[in-house]
Amino acid sequence: MIKVYSTMTRQKEELKVTNNKIKLFVCGPTVYDYSHIGHARTYISFDVIVRYLKHEGYSVFYLQNITDIDDKIIKRAKENNEDPLELSHRFEKEYLKDMETLNVSNVNFYARATEHMNEIINQIQDLIDKGYAYDTETGVYFDVSKFEDFGKLSNRNLDDLQNTRIQIDSTKKDPKDFALWKKQDEQPYWESPWGNGRPGWHIEDTAITEAYFGPQYDIHGGGLDLIFPHHDAEIAQMEASSGKEPLVEYWMHTGFLNVSGEKMSKSLGNFITIKELLEIVTPEVYRFFVLSTHYRSPIDFSEDTLKQAENSLKRIQNTGKIIIDKLTEDNLPEGKVLDEDLELFKEEFFNAMNNDFNTPIALSNLFDFTHKINKAISSNEVSRNTLNNIVETFKDIESILGFDIIVEDDMVSDVSGDLLNIITEIREDLRSKKDWDLADKIRDELANLDITLEDK
Incomplete structure (x- = not known):
């Protein structure tokens, strides 16, 4: 019996699914830069979770989205004088290379947001038709006051939305309402019933999961930082649209990754990409490092721990x-x-x-x-x-x-045969001089390396 900790209930629950089939969605990256070691921590963790589920006889369809259009992508493209979609698809390729190198191999499908615009538009229209969203001169917004349980995953209330990424817009009914569609005539944009524009961040995921899994599925994963407001917004969108709850049975989240005890950020100079990481360690070492800490716990990256x-x-x-x-x-x-x-x-x-x-x-x-x-x-x-x-x-x-x-490689041993012979000869000299303490210390230190010496 497999027990899974669900963020929604704050307790471990027995994993129960229909016909041993599991639909799993994990939030993918926004591809405007090289992926970092925090991304790697989350995706390695879920790769192992899926590997184990398959080992135990479950059939798992693992879906991940790729946010290939976003404010950050557009901003970086302007800085680079580059087409936003060319930039995002370039970094998407780099992300997939990183995942392959780290042996993250169990994602069945990567779904680009830009290839699911019809699904996104249809879901937004459905929310408007059901009274959960409204159209303004700047975009289409989700009316959070209409969804009674908003914040039920994070256990936070609507007032907390004041301190999130939601932008101030005088055209909205309430500053806490979040964008489903952002109107704009600057490329890249897509046509919609409400004018040219592009989707908000939250709606991408629910439109994609509904397309592949329907309105309800088994497991949703991601980093701890995504719980509020992103995953709370996903719940509100999909449950409001479908009229069914829960959106998912089990919410799973990976803990934060810090660098030498501090939050990783470019401003602190401790931001490490996966490519930079793999210049100093092998992919297997980083996998081992990640798995040495429970996926829900915070993990501290440093030279010593590595x-x-x-x-x-x-x-x-x-x-x-x-x-x-x-x-x-x-x-x-x-x-x-x-x-x-x-x-x-x-x-x-x-x-x-x-x-x-x-x-x-x-x-x-x-x-x-x-x-x-x-x-x-x-x-x-x-x-x-x-x-x-x-x-x-x-x-x-x-x-x-x-x-x-x-x-099966002679290089795997961290003590070569020649060096071991030298150490044992020195130890025999010490024993012949009756320097038992130092001889015993050498034996004990070798034992810590799983090398056993027997005195004959």
């Missing part, structure tokens, strides 16, 4: 290499050493994933098991059959986490 992730991944992969090397040997022992440990590890790993996709606990269980593996292999106690079962299990887990554990 290095810790790199070292931890190397240690796990080093165990994988040790297993592969051991399997090349003849005359491995018989017996069932590690068999019970393997079954316990699988139980604990999948229990963690079933509990709201708790990847840090799952990784902790993986670490504990690799310690047992290293110890048993160094003592030559593990049978070939058990080692093969471990490899099979690790391959299964790789498909969920999206990074390799079994890496």
Whole structure:
């Protein structure tokens, strides 16, 4: 049984869907610049969630939108003296390249806002017809006073809208009403019953999800910063238009990503794009870094935490290499050493994933098991059959986490054979001089790297 934390109810709930089919929508990027490491955190998290759902037998259709027309896009295009749609489609390609590099591979379809204008216009007209929206000389606006439960996802009231992105416009009935359609005659624009213009931000998502999923679906995901007003606005639009509720059964949100304890921003000089990230670490290291923190928790990015992730991944992969090397040997022992440990590890790993996709606990269980593996292999106690079962299990887990554990590459070890020989020779010299404390310290430090020395 998989339990999912729903932002709407503020509690974990059993995942219940019809015929094991899941419709999942996650808010995609506004493509006016290179995507940053905060985007990567969210999309890696949902990639693993989808991987696990599929592993457990669910059929998942994962939809993501691409906001390819927006105020920010138009502003950046003017600064670059570039066509807005050419700019957005250029950065869309860069985003998709980044996702491919990070092994985010489970999105079934990316839906551009500009390719769903008919759906957007139809949904706006429906809201007007039902009395939830009105037309002015500047645009079409959603009348928030008409939707009784506005803010029910964030538990915030209408007065809080005063401090959001909603622009002051004297033509609106209320400053808190938000734009569904923005009138303009400057390209790019689209024709509509209310004049030339382009859509507001919130309406894109509900028009797109209605086109593919209908008025109700299973899971909606995104970053914590999108809950208010964006996701509250989505709920109001779709439930007002369809007359059905809830819009979705489970709302899932990833926590904030900070850089060295501070919010990431260009003004602070700590804004890091995915491309900049991948100049200093491998995609697998960043995936491991992301999964080391629960998807709902805040995560702190720094050189130290990234290095810790790199070292931890190397240690796990080093165990994988040790297993592969051991399997090349003849005359491995018989017996069932590690068999019970393997079954316990699988139980604990999948229990963690079933509990709201708790990847840090799952990784902790993986670490504990690799310690047992290293110890048993160094003592030559593990049978070939058990080692093969471990490899099979690790391959299964790789498909969920999206990074390799079994890496048949001499470079994965973070201590080369030559360096290890030098260290052991120095330690033997220390023991011969009866410098037991320093010799023991070297042995203990090597043990922390999953390298076991036995004194004969």
